[in-house]
Amino acid sequence: MHNTGKRYSETxxxxxxxxxxxxxxxxxxxxxxKQQLEAQEAQRWEEGARTPNQKKLIMEQKKTEKLRAKKERDQLLAAEEEALGKGGRGKRY
Structure with a gap:
C-alpha cells in the first residue's frame, strides 16, 4: 500500500x-x-510649547521680503552697470 500523505518538502x-x-x-x-505614539507625543509637546507672536512673525516676513527685494535690485543694478561698461555713461561719439 502506498502512503498518499504530503511530503515534508511540499509543505x-x-x-x-x-x-x-x-x-x-x-x-x-x-x-x-510606534508612529502613532510618536505623533501623539509630538502633539503633546506642541500643546505645551509657547505659540509665537503673530505680530513678530509678520514683521520678520516683511523684513525678509525687503531684504530679498533689495538683493534683487542690487543684482539688476550690477548687471546693468556691467552692460554699460566701466564709464557708466556709454560711448561718446
Whole structure:
C-alpha cells in the first residue's frame, strides 16, 4: 500500500512562507503603533510649547521680503552697470 500523505518538502515552503508573512505583518503593525505614539507625543509637546507672536512673525516676513527685494535690485543694478561698461555713461561719439 502506498502512503498518499504530503511530503515534508511540499509543505515546508508553505509553512515558511506563512511564518514569514506573519512576522512581516507583526512588524508593520508595530511600526504603525510606534508612529502613532510618536505623533501623539509630538502633539503633546506642541500643546505645551509657547505659540509665537503673530505680530513678530509678520514683521520678520516683511523684513525678509525687503531684504530679498533689495538683493534683487542690487543684482539688476550690477548687471546693468556691467552692460554699460566701466564709464557708466556709454560711448561718446
Amino acid at each position: 515546508a515552503k508553505k509553512v515558511a512562507a506563512g511564518r514569514a508573512r506573519k512576522r512581516r505583518q507583526a512588524y508593520e503593525k508595530d511600526q504603525l503603533e
